[in-house]
Amino acid sequence: MEMKSSTNFASSSSQEVDQGSTVTRSKRPIILKFENVVYKIKTKDHEKNKEDGGRGTIIKGVSGEVRPGEMLAMMGPSGSGKTTLLKALSGRFNSSSSSSVLTGSITYNGTGFSSSINRLTGFVSQDDILYPHLTVFETLLFTALLRLPRSLTAQQKIDLVDTVISQLGLSACRNNIIGNQEIRGVSGGEKKRVSIGQEILIDPRLLFLDEPTSGLDATTAQRIVSVIGELANKGKTVLMSIHQPSSHLFYMFHKLLLLSGR
Numbered sequence: 393m394e395m396k397s398s399t400n401f402a403s404s405s406s407q408e409v410d411q412g413s414t415v416t417r418s419k420r421p422i423i424l425k426f427e428n429v430v431y432k433i434k435t436k437d438h439e440k441n442k443e444d445g446g447r448g449t450i451i452k453g454v455s456g457e458v459r460p461g462e463m464l465a466m467m468g469p470s471g472s473g474k475t476t477l478l479k480a481l482s483g484r485f486n487s488s489s490s491s492s493v494l495t496g497s498i499t500y501n502g503t504g505f506s507s508s509i510n511r512l513t514g515f516v517s518q519d520d521i522l523y524p525h526l527t528v529f530e531t532l533l534f535t536a537l538l539r540l541p542r543s544l545t546a547q548q549k550i551d552l553v554d555t556v557i558s559q560l561g562l563s564a565c566r567n568n569i570i571g572n573q574e575i576r577g578v579s580g581g582e583k584k585r586v587s588i589g590q591e592i593l594i595d596p597r598l599l600f601l602d603e604p605t606s607g608l609d610a611t612t613a614q615r616i617v618s619v620i621g622e623l624a625n626k627g628k629t630v631l632m633s634i635h636q637p638s639s640h641l642f643y644m645f646h647k648l649l650l651l652s653g654r
């Protein structure tokens with residue numbers, strides 16, 4: 393269901409130069425289209441799923457389209473398949489295995505998932521998997537050193553980390569450790585922003601976020617969605633699952649995909 397019409401970026405291709413490098417790589421905005429997506433897994437409940445060939449249907453024929461500049465909210469009750477659909481659309485289930493099968497059509501600018509699309513895709517999972525002993529800056533620098541192209545110098549990577557830190561409003565906790573249950577560290581909202589920062593560092597064209605606001609207070613949730621909305625405005629294609637957004641937050645999205653319970 394489309395909530396309101398959106399202004400879209402042209403979908404034409406463009407070339408960007410990596411900061412300070414002579415290497416160019418395609419940074420085309422991505423139009424994601426999906427049609428009749430079905431995801432089934434083998435279950436132990438053989439009786440229940442006999443007509444299903446012994447597979448439990450988790451996603452039952454979902455279709456939609458998200459364009460550059462748009463932010464889609466995926467909503468639905470717990471267990472309705474939001475995480476599963478996000479993973480399917482982000483290419484995490486790109487081949488059917490003996491225990492699961494994915495059917496339907498998912499295209500990125502009209503083509504199937506590929507390693508080049510993978511490089512342009514960011515996925516922020518529900519759980520923040522971060523090293524508790526590193527600071528915010530060290531965490532993001534570690535990601536930059538691992539994931540940014542070798543053509544960038546160390547100083548360019550540090551500069552990009554600092555840009556992301558200020559973009560996500562993390563300057564005040566730049567040198568605080570992440571922490572965990574035992575060691576006091578940054579807050580839940582800051583931790584979530586660090587996870588988002590790890591993905592936006594690679595400047596993805598397609599960004600998936602699994603419940604980026606869960607467990608956060610309304611103000612922090614709004615701040616996070618605003619930051620992500622700004623990224624969408626810059627031409628990224630954004631999809632996120634979200635639980636019970638406030639009405640203010642709800643109207644920040646351009647599209648809504650509502651999954652019913654299983």
Ligand SMILES: Nc1ncnc2c1ncn2[C@@H]1O[C@H](COP(=O)(O)OP(=O)(O)OP(=O)(O)O)[C@@H](O)[C@H]1O
Pocket residue numbers: 433450468469470471472473474475476477
């Ligand atoms: N590999 C799997 N094997 C068995 N069941 C699975 C598997 N993957 C997902 N499911 C089931 O599919 C359903 C959808 O799971 P999913 O995590 O996508 O839901 P969700 O909408 O993201 O839920 P929540 O809002 O609680 O995070 C759940 O009932 C889950 O138990």
